[in-house]
Amino acid sequence: MSAAPDWKALEDAYVLPTYEKFPFVLTRGEGCWVWDDAGNKYLDLYGGHAVAALGHSPREVVDAITRQSRELLFYSNLVYLRARAEAARALVEFCGEKGSQVFFCNSGAEANENALRIARSVTGRAKVVAAEGGFHGRTAAAIAATGYKYRKGLPGLGADIVHVPFGNLDAAEKALDGAAVFLLEPIQSVQGATTATAEYLKGLEALCAKTGALLIFDEVQTGLGRVGARSARHAFGARPHLQTFAKALASGVPAGAVLAVPEVSQKVKPGELGSTFGGGPLACAAITATVRAVEDRKLWENAAAMEALIRKTFDFPQIKEIRGKGLLLGLVLDRPSKPARAELLKRRILVGGADDPNVIRLLPPLTVGPDEVGALRSALADIFAAETAAAR
Numbered sequence: 001m002s003a004a005p006d007w008k009a010l011e012d013a014y015v016l017p018t019y020e021k022f023p024f025v026l027t028r029g030e031g032c033w034v035w036d037d038a039g040n041k042y043l044d045l046y047g048g049h050a051v052a053a054l055g056h057s058p059r060e061v062v063d064a065i066t067r068q069s070r071e072l073l074f075y076s077n078l079v080y081l082r083a084r085a086e087a088a089r090a091l092v093e094f095c096g097e098k099g100s101q102v103f104f105c106n107s108g109a110e111a112n113e114n115a116l117r118i119a120r121s122v123t124g125r126a127k128v129v130a131a132e133g134g135f136h137g138r139t140a141a142a143i144a145a146t147g148y149k150y151r152k153g154l155p156g157l158g159a160d161i162v163h164v165p166f167g168n169l170d171a172a173e174k175a176l177d178g179a180a181v182f183l184l185e186p187i188q189s190v191q192g193a194t195t196a197t198a199e200y201l202k203g204l205e206a207l208c209a210k211t212g213a214l215l216i217f218d219e220v221q222t223g224l225g226r227v228g229a230r231s232a233r234h235a236f237g238a239r240p241h242l243q244t245f246a247k248a249l250a251s252g253v254p255a256g257a258v259l260a261v262p263e264v265s266q267k268v269k270p271g272e273l274g275s276t277f278g279g280g281p282l283a284c285a286a287i288t289a290t291v292r293a294v295e296d297r298k299l300w301e302n303a304a305a306m307e308a309l310i311r312k313t314f315d316f317p318q319i320k321e322i323r324g325k326g327l328l329l330g331l332v333l334d335r336p337s338k339p340a341r342a343e344l345l346k347r348r349i350l351v352g353g354a355d356d357p358n359v360i361r362l363l364p365p366l367t368v369g370p371d372e373v374g375a376l377r378s379a380l381a382d383i384f385a386a387e388t389a390a391a392r
């Protein structure tokens with residue numbers, strides 16, 4: 001019998017080395033669990049990077065895309081599609097503002113790119129104001145609006161973009177003079193789960209109303225129930241003109257969306273935006289199934305309950321602070337988190353890091369329960385106790 005191929009070596013040989021990866025080959029996932037090619041089972045509290053909101057390979061989404069792919073795998077925006085109509089209605093109803101409309105695309109970066117494009121064309125202005133520390137994706141405008149290291153080394157990008165400190169309304173007010181738009185992540189996930197206050201977001205809403213700029217919430221991570229509410233807009237009680245979604249939107253089928261409130265959507269003109277694959281039937285079937293499942297199961301309530309459990313029980317002196325909301329959380333350690341994350345991996349628990357080196361980032365499926373939270377707590381208790389013993 002010939003030996004199984006070394007998929008890791010093969011991928012390293014043929015794929016550009018742009019990511020630091022977990023050191024295993026995944027073959028299967030179900031709920032909060034994934035399996036590698038040696039049959040090892042891991043508890044996934046990273047959720048495939050905030051994508052697996054319903055858990056891995058959720059039945060309702062798998063059934064929906066199987067059905068759709070048999071009926072019609074693809075047609076572009078040149079035709080009307082039942083799947084697209086249903087997905088747009090599902091997202092608008094989920095977010096709850098009547099008369100809002102959706103533009104579908106394929107990723108978070110594209111959603112931000114298109115939201116910026118809408119804001120510039122609707123206001124007739126060029127200047128973009130964005131918050132320092134925000135991450136918005138890797139395409140031209142999205143990376144230029146990204147408020148830190150990722151945009152470095154890209155000269156020529158972002159001539160019309162001004163960055164201001166996150167949380168500072170005075171700086172926002174000055175920068176918004178003559179601007180088209182303010183773009184921010186209500187919770188800066190990649191950076192380390194730094195969280196806005198409701199006052200700040202409502203203050204930005206008021207400043208945008210005063211200056212005629214549009215407000216965009218990048219909800220690529222915070223949308224769809226993750227933050228213990230339907231979206232950050234609901235969690236903080238501030239109304240942006242545009243919300244961008246991706247990640248969990250279609251449970252892993254590539255999809256992004258921009259949701260525009262009525263007074264903005266009415267001003268978008270035919271031909272201004274476009275995407276071949278955006279709004280295709282397969283992605284839309286996955287979007288409808290995902291959004292309906294989050295809605296029917298009110299998964300934001302479980303996210304809020306699990307956040308409360310974590311805040312109550314993760315009472316380790318090594319955790320200085322817990323940032324974030326719902327199931328977008330940053331456990332801020334009193335030291336770099338890399339060794340603890342490596343120890344968690346040895347115990348077959350997957351978590352994320354962040355650009356703040358002290359942060360362990362949790363982005364688990366919204367279906368996660370007290371048993372899985374308890375498993376993480378026990379593992380951390382073990383790891384911290386071993387560290388303390390070693391230090392004596």
Ligand SMILES: Cc1ncc(COP(=O)(O)O)c(C=O)c1O
Nearest residue numbers: 107108109135136137220221246
């Ligand atoms: C808040 C936020 N916005 C945008 C993006 C970009 O999304 P994508 O990788 O789908 O382009 C990300 C990706 O991590 C993100 O976290």
